[in-house]
Amino acid sequence: MATGSAENPFLRPPSDEELAPVYRAPSSYNPLHTFQLPSGQDRHYQQQYGDMYFLRLAKLKPAVEEIAVETWEGFSIAGEHARRVERVLDVRQGELCWVAGTIYMDMPLKPNILDDLTKENFTLAPPPRPTYLDPTQPELTQIMLEDESGRLRLTGTMLRSTQLATGAIVAVLGTENSNGDFEVIDVKVPDLARQPRRWERDEAPSPRKGTGNGKIAFVSGLGITGTSSDTLSLELLADYLLGYTGSPSSNNDGNGPSDASAITRLVIAGNSLGASMTVDPNENAAASKKKNGPKKYGYDASAYNASPITQFDNFLAEILPSIPVTLMAGASDPANFSLPQQGIHRAMFPRARAYCSGPPAAGETPEPGWFDSVTNPWEGDVEGWRLWGCSGQNVDDVLRYLDFANSHGLVEADGDGEARIKIMEAMLRWRCGVPTAPDTIWSYPFQTHDPFVMQACPHIFFAGNQPQFQTAVIEGDAPLKLNGADTEMTGTDDSTSTPRVRLLSIPTFKDTGELVLVDIETLEVEVIKFGTYAGQEEQQ
Amino acid sequence: MAVADYKRYLAENVLNERRTVTFRSLSRALRVHSTLAKQMLYDFHRTENSKRPQSVNATYIVSGVQKEPEPATNGHTNGEDRNGDVFPSSPYLSSSMPNQDFASDTVTTASVVLVREEDLEDAKSTFESILSIYIYSLQQTLLQDLNVLTDVSRELVSNHSQEDPLEYGKQWGMIQNRNVKRRTITRPPVPAPARTTTATTATSKPTIPSKRPSEASSQTKPEPKKEEGTGSEQPSTRESTPSTTSKPTEKSAPMKREKSNLFSSFAKAKPKQKKEESATPAESAEPSGAEDVFLDDASDEEPEELFPDSGKAASSADASRESRKEREEKLKKMMEDDAEDEEMPDAAEPPEESNPIDQPPPKQPEPQEEVTVQGGRRRGRRRVMKKKTRKDDEGYLVTVEEATWESFSEDEPAPPLKKKPVASAPKGKSAGKSGQGNIMSFFSKK
Numbered sequence: 002m003a004t005g006s007a008e009n010p011f012l013r014p015p016s017d018e019e020l021a022p023v024y025r026a027p028s029s030y031n032p033l034h035t036f037q038l039p040s041g042q043d044r045h046y047q048q049q050y051g052d053m054y055f056l057r058l059a060k061l062k063p064a065v066e067e068i069a070v071e072t073w074e075g076f077s078i079a080g081e082h083a084r085r086v087e088r089v090l091d092v093r094q095g096e097l098c099w100v101a102g103t104i105y106m107d108m109p110l111k112p113n114i115l116d117d118l119t120k121e122n123f124t125l126a127p128p129p130r131p132t133y134l135d136p137t138q139p140e141l142t143q144i145m146l147e148d149e150s151g152r153l154r155l156t157g158t159m160l161r162s163t164q165l166a167t168g169a170i171v172a173v174l175g176t177e178n179s180n181g182d183f184e185v186i187d188v189k190v191p192d193l194a195r196q197p198r199r200w201e202r203d204e205a206p207s208p209r210k211g212t213g214n215g216k217i218a219f220v221s222g223l224g225i226t227g228t229s230s231d232t233l234s235l236e237l238l239a240d241y242l243l244g245y246t247g248s249p250s251s252n253n254d255g256n257g258p259s260d261a262s263a264i265t266r267l268v269i270a271g272n273s274l275g276a277s278m279t280v281d282p283n284e285n286a287a288a289s290k291k292k293n294g295p296k297k298y299g300y301d302a303s304a305y306n307a308s309p310i311t312q313f314d315n316f317l318a319e320i321l322p323s324i325p326v327t328l329m330a331g332a333s334d335p336a337n338f339s340l341p342q343q344g345i346h347r348a349m350f351p352r353a354r355a356y357c358s359g360p361p362a363a364g365e366t367p368e369p370g371w372f373d374s375v376t377n378p379w380e381g382d383v384e385g386w387r388l389w390g391c392s393g394q395n396v397d398d399v400l401r402y403l404d405f406a407n408s409h410g411l412v413e414a415d416g417d418g419e420a421r422i423k424i425m426e427a428m429l430r431w432r433c434g435v436p437t438a439p440d441t442i443w444s445y446p447f448q449t450h451d452p453f454v455m456q457a458c459p460h461i462f463f464a465g466n467q468p469q470f471q472t473a474v475i476e477g478d479a480p481l482k483l484n485g486a487d488t489e490m491t492g493t494d495d496s497t498s499t500p501r502v503r504l505l506s507i508p509t510f511k512d513t514g515e516l517v518l519v520d521i522e523t524l525e526v527e528v529i530k531f532g533t534y535a536g537q538e539e540q541q
Numbered sequence: 542m543a544v545a546d547y548k549r550y551l552a553e554n555v556l557n558e559r560r561t562v563t564f565r566s567l568s569r570a571l572r573v574h575s576t577l578a579k580q581m582l583y584d585f586h587r588t589e590n591s592k593r594p595q596s597v598n599a600t601y602i603v604s605g606v607q608k609e610p611e612p613a614t615n616g617h618t619n620g621e622d623r624n625g626d627v628f629p630s631s632p633y634l635s636s637s638m639p640n641q642d643f644a645s646d647t648v649t650t651a652s653v654v655l656v657r658e659e660d661l662e663d664a665k666s667t668f669e670s671i672l673s674i675y676i677y678s679l680q681q682t683l684l685q686d687l688n689v690l691t692d693v694s695r696e697l698v699s700n701h702s703q704e705d706p707l708e709y710g711k712q713w714g715m716i717q718n719r720n721v722k723r724r725t726i727t728r729p730p731v732p733a734p735a736r737t738t739t740a741t742t743a744t745s746k747p748t749i750p751s752k753r754p755s756e757a758s759s760q761t762k763p764e765p766k767k768e769e770g771t772g773s774e775q776p777s778t779r780e781s782t783p784s785t786t787s788k789p790t791e792k793s794a795p796m797k798r799e800k801s802n803l804f805s806s807f808a809k810a811k812p813k814q815k816k817e818e819s820a821t822p823a824e825s826a827e828p829s830g831a832e833d834v835f836l837d838d839a840s841d842e843e844p845e846e847l848f849p850d851s852g853k854a855a856s857s858a859d860a861s862r863e864s865r866k867e868r869e870e871k872l873k874k875m876m877e878d879d880a881e882d883e884e885m886p887d888a889a890e891p892p893e894e895s896n897p898i899d900q901p902p903p904k905q906p907e908p909q910e911e912v913t914v915q916g917g918r919r920r921g922r923r924r925v926m927k928k929k930t931r932k933d934d935e936g937y938l939v940t941v942e943e944a945t946w947e948s949f950s951e952d953e954p955a956p957p958l959k960k961k962p963v964a965s966a967p968k969g970k971s972a973g974k975s976g977q978g979n980i981m982s983f984f985s986k987k
Contacts, residue, residue: 011675015547015580025718183652232691237602237653239758244577244716245565246604246653246673315698337956355723372720472648515650521701527649530607533687534656534664 023244025295026215028325031203032369032381035452036341038445048130048446050439054168056451058148059172064191069172072189073099076174083174087501088150094177101172102148104165106402109135111441117361127138128402129396131443132401135174146173146183153177157185164427166402185452193433196458196500202386215265217383218242218324219517221331221392221465222509225316227308230431234514237531239411242267243514244322261478264518265384267324270465270507271377271392273329274309310335310349318352321372325357331466335522336377338392341452344374363442380459384521389459395435395464396506398442399424425464425504426444427474428454461519464503471506471517472526547571547581548588551679555597556589561680568713569701575714582676600678600687601661604653605671655687832852920950 010510038044074078076083078097084102086092110134115187121495135141144155144165155173165188175189223235239248244261259340317326328345330336347354350372358370378391400420428434433451438444445452458477503524508515514531550571554560568578582599589597654676656664665671678690711717925947931939 011576011579011582011673013580014584015577019729020574020576020714022714023716025716027720029717068579233688236691236694240565240602241653245714246602319706320696322710322721323718325718326719356721357724359873371720417696420942424602470648527651532652534603534654534660534667 004493010064016033023262025262025323026265028215029384030266030325030327030369030373030381031383032327032373032379033220034272035380036378038341038343042444044431046446048448050444050446053439053444053447053451054147054540055149056447056449057168057433060190060451060454063188064194064432065101065170065172068192069101069174069189073174073187082347087432089148089153091130092151092153092183094181095178097174097176098147099172100153101170102146103151104147104148104167104169104171105139105145105440106133106165106167107143107145108133108402109138109407121414132253134402144148145474146171152540154182156180156182159185159188162190164403164423166399166427166436167440168433168438169427169431170433171431173515190427190430192430193459193500193502194432194455196460196502197387199460201387202382203536214263214523215384215521216263216518217461217521218264218267219270219463219519220267220506220510220515221270221467221507222272222511223269223313223316224272224333224511225309225312225511226275226415227306230235232312233533234510236512237514238516239316239319241529241531243323248341260357264324265521266327268327268383268388268390268463269329270390270463271329272333272466273313273328273331274334274510275511314350314352319374321353321356323342325371326373327379327381327383327464328372328374328389329379329392330374331377332394339445340378340438341445342377342392347374350374378453380429386521386524388457388459388461388463389434390461390463390465391434392465394442395428395437396421396424396436396464396467399428401441402437419471421464421467421506422473422504424507425462426473426475429458429462429502429504432458458500458502460501461482461503461505461524463507465507466509467506470508470517470528471504471507472517473504474524475502475504476500542820547573549583550750551585552589555585555679555681559681561678561684561690562677563690563693563697564676565713566693569697569704572712573710574712577714579675582679586676586679597679597681598683599658599676600680600684600690601656601658601664601672601674602653602677603664603668605649605673605676606649607652607667608669609652629772657687659683709729754863758893783819920948922946922948 009116030312039502073083084096084098086098089102092098092100103511110130112130144160145152145394147153154446156178157175171184172189173185174189175185178184218239225232225235234330238245241261242264246261248260317328320326330342330345332338333351334342334344334345347357353372356370356372358368378389378395380387380389395453403420403424428436432455434455435442435444438453439446478521501524501528503519505517505519505526507517510516516529516531518527518529519525522526550567551562562582564575564578564582567573567581570574571578571581573581586597651672652668654664661674665674678693686692692787695707705723706715707723844919891960923946924944927945928940928942930938933939
């Protein structure tokens with residue numbers, strides 16, 4: 002507040018001083034195409050989803066068994082040694098043993114395709130539920146461990162304090178009781194995968210000449226609806242990114258928003274468009290009846306509201322001359338619905354598409370464009386760091402499996418944000434970015450590989466469209482690493498450092514007006530909030 | 542530099558025209574650095590209010606670090622705060638990972654807040670430290686709804702879309718990027734300034750046009766690269782040389798090729814109609830708006846055509862407001878028209894030319910069929926949709942609508958068709974409407 006108008010560069014009469022142009026630092030960018038689906042004819046939806054579970058189990062079982070062997074070798078209770086059992090069906094009653102498999106949770110409110118079929122509800126997708134748990138009947142929730150041989154129901158107090166979700170690969174230690182249930186004593190997860198070194202896939206650039214560190218900016222949930230009310234913060238955001246907000250002369254001493262010229266790349270994590278762009282069919286039917294207009298077949302241009310995408314295109318076209326953008330699709334964006342969502346097609350962006358890379362020649366991976374419309378989830382290297390992010394569907398869905406109501410009474414209360422970070426950590430340790438696909442998240446039926454299994458541990462793991470900003474740093478288990486626990490992906494260099502992952506839960510911009518900046522050297526995080534000051538006028 | 546004239550510009554726009562001027566619109570209009578524009582706004586605000594208090598109202602951007610708001614709205618709980626009570630302890634985590642520390646680094650949250658002049662002091666008091674304050678916009682009255690400001694920038698987008706940001710960004714004070722990659726093949730199609738805010742331009746000043754976008758004269762384009770000539774041509778010349786209409790610069794030529802087949806048929810038939818339009822001096826704002834939307838859809842090379850129209854559109858400042866609503870409606874109509882792929886044979890062309898004052902209808906049905914009129918009889922071939930039902934390989938009945946040509950011969954068109962052009966002087970839309978009605982009856986007969 003000490004800033005007097007005398008020293009303020011803006012609150013003074015125009016001067017003749019020449020303002021030097023500010024240059025943005027270059028961005029090093031190397032996306033991975035992990036989630037790119039085959040295009041056109043090669044994309045099939047006839048396959049069974051079961052393969053995905055087998056692929057996942059095959060991939061992660063060795064990793065989790067490695068850890069289990071590490072800890073449980075020689076473990077004994079009352080003179081009985083824990084035995085390793087290969088398949089869940091081989092578990093014998095009363096015998097202390099451990100076994101690895103996939104978690105399957107049967108929950109009362111979980112959408113069930115078989116139920117839908119028997120009730121002949123083929124047409125409508127089930128409405129999203131806040132949770133799959135039924136708090137009034139907790140006993141209906143069953144946790145099972147399955148592999149290719151069969152299923153084993155898990156029980157025990159241990160489970161109550163452990164967060165698990167369908168699709169996670171774990172190893173459990175315990176005994177089968179007289180009911181045929183498996184009493185769990187301990188649970189192990191695959192833990193973090195090998196983390197690549199920084200600049201592993203790229204050549205490290207020569208040290209920057211410029212002063213200060215670069216930043217990567219993350220934003221999600223722009224939620225553009227095309228009405229004027231939602232774009233004011235967006236304006237401010239664009240102003241900031243283009244450098245109109247900060248004063249280039251004043252050095253940032255940590256007291257304000259960082260100089261925008263340090264931001265080398267903007268990552269938009271989904272839900273850029275708010276309202277659905279087509280009018281609700283029911284509503285539309287009523288309207289058209291009223292209108293008494295001509296009956297239309299097929300594409301009805303009047304039911305399509307192009308305003309949101311036009312606005313978004315304008316926003317992109319405005320900032321693209323200055324900053325490269327990675328755009329991820331999200332649940333409300335015009336892309337396919339099932340994960341992995343493919344990038345929003347550039348034809349949607351008549352103005353911004355000039356910055357896209359050209360259409361790829363057959364068989365070759367295109368060079369990443371200045372404006373890169375990517376998949377969701379997405380994986381890639383930015384400034385040498387490995388990023389793995391999703392537009393939030395993965396976290397939202399796992400949250401429905403977990404019971405956070407017990408601890409503080411309200412299901413969707415404020416503390417939910419902390420839960421989300423925990424879930425993100427758990428997903429990293431499960432080595433599975435979207436564990437609940439294909440069970441409760443729609444997914445492409447992969448046949449040959451499960452891309453949701455994380456081959457490498459990212460440096461920055463982010464989820465978009467969360468209710469509030471959260472961040473944390475997690476670390477891998479150093480001692481285990483040094484023992485070579487992680488044989489699955491052992492490289493030559495992974496014992497040199499313990500993996501450290503920066504978790505980011507990126508808030509919905511439309512609600513919070515927050516932009517997240519991550520320092521590219523230290524991975525420190527800062528937040529910039531855009532908004533209007535609700536003055537007395539509005540408060541009344 | 543145009544610096545000297547900013548007072549005049551602001552006086553005209555803010556005081557006389559009662560418009561809202563943001564630092565960005567000022568910076569674009571005068572082609573000055575955004576910092577300079579902010580200073581201009583400040584200077585103008587100070588001098589005007591010292592002359593006459595409350596004559597100009599400002600909104601400010603305050604950026605800095607805000608004091609922690611009350612915990613309820615605090616989105617940034619650090620790990621420590623809650624680690625205990627939400628997750629009492631998650632044993633699998635702790636067992637698999639002894640060093641489970643949620644690094645609870647304090648995240649700095651900076652804020653960029655838009656504030657009304659009245660609330661400036663209040664807002665300042667919520668800040669712990671302030672990095673910068675500047676004037677975002679000036680307007681004559683207090684803004685009840687700050688969202689109005691987005692309209693200004695929307696206009697900005699449409700007005701200055703011709704200016705390549707890569708070229709002018711430096712002037713505006715945009716952060717430059719040396720590595721920007723842009724494909725040269727496609728030029729972003731330029732959304733033509735529909736409701737052009739030519740109010741700015743109505744105030745054409747002889748002193749500065751060198752610096753300002755030369756829209757002042759209402760027909761020229763700011764982009765120096767493009768030929769300036771066409772826009773300023775008189776409608777009459779254009780009429781005589783229809784080729785001007787399709788004078789896209791070489792850049793837009795590829796765009797044309799990209800057009801889908803559907804539109805190419807429109808495009809072919811277009812020039813004639815355009816000609817008529819530009820010959821109508823009484824063009825009002827709204828049809829130009831609608832027209833514009835349609836063109837966006839159909840063809841890219843035509844925006845230039847609109848400049849003469851939009852210049853006239855500026856006659857009243859609020860015409861643009863109302864035109865937007867109408868535009869939407871028009872758009873809808875337009876779309877409906879588009880959807881019809883059956884064109885009515887149209888005999889209205891010659892009378893149309895005979896009274897050029899007539900408003901051009903949103904869209905004229907184009908004659909695609911050959912029709913000859915002979916002694917009160919019309920004959921020719923026309924295209925009709927026929928329903929055909931047949932069994933396919935798997936034994937299902939399939940109904941397909943197919944376009945077939947049939948020849949016909951009938952009496953001269955019914956009276957309504959003939960009278961239309963004469964009767965519809967005030968509202969040209971009726972032409973389109975009656976055409977539609979005919980189509981409907983065509984469908985309903987089945």
